[in-house]
Amino acid sequence: MLENSPFVARLGDATKTYGRGPGAVHALQGVSVDFTAHTFTAIMGPSGSGKSTLLQVAAGLEPPSSGVVELAGRDLSGLSETALTELRREHVGFVFQSFNLMPTLTVAQNVELPLRLAGRRAGRGRVQEIVERVGLGGRIRHRPFELSGGERQRVAIARALICKPAVTFADEPTGALDTHVAAEVLALLRESVREGGQTVVMVTHDPVAAASAQRVLFLADGRLVDELVAPTAELVAETLTDLAERVRACPV
């Protein structure tokens, strides 16, 4: 146990290889990164650079091929599948581009689902409170097909936050949304860090979305190659262009 670790998630020299032999894909090649409590980090990089893999490994959904992964103060190596599932259920929230809501459940039931799966009930008013926080108080009994894309994503964020996870991993959470709705979803994620004390790690292709974060990490060919603190959309876009030129000039 690493109870006093300031990091809610950490990778130490982590690698991830899919497949074997000449066809093997080295999706992560020695990535070391710390995600400190109450921070919002964006991860960017070209298609296939390993962003989703980094998220999956950091979230304990995929084991690394080598290296160390710590989550919520625990070293994941040697944890049984059951212990890992419990750790994720207790400490990790997920938000995906495709929302992943249960179509037959109402907004309230979707939001409460992670607690029910963990054998817990939401305290009185807790579901209402969190649904209101994401601006859907009037939609609590609606089902996903009755909601817009942005509203569905807000349900997904409420569902990720209800367990007060140590860290929320978001994979392209605004990828399917138009600019205006994406801005609302990003504001919600930022607020969850600033006021809710959450930690968010978000993969995105969008420099504007990345500029919502406090820090942007850039991946190329499975390696962390750059970092921006207090990013602006312009700086993020410039860094991405430089990165593409560097990769073209000197493929890693």
Ligand SMILES: Nc1ncnc2c1ncn2[C@@H]1O[C@H](COP(=O)(O)OP(=O)(O)OP(=O)(O)O)[C@@H](O)[C@H]1O
């Ligand atoms: N389950 C898998 N089996 C085999 N190869 C995989 C698997 N998952 C990912 N890869 C490969 O690993 C590399 C990194 O993939 P990853 O999805 O992490 O990239 P990404 O940066 O998220 O890409 P994108 O922006 O296109 O979503 C790619 O070459 C991909 O084809």
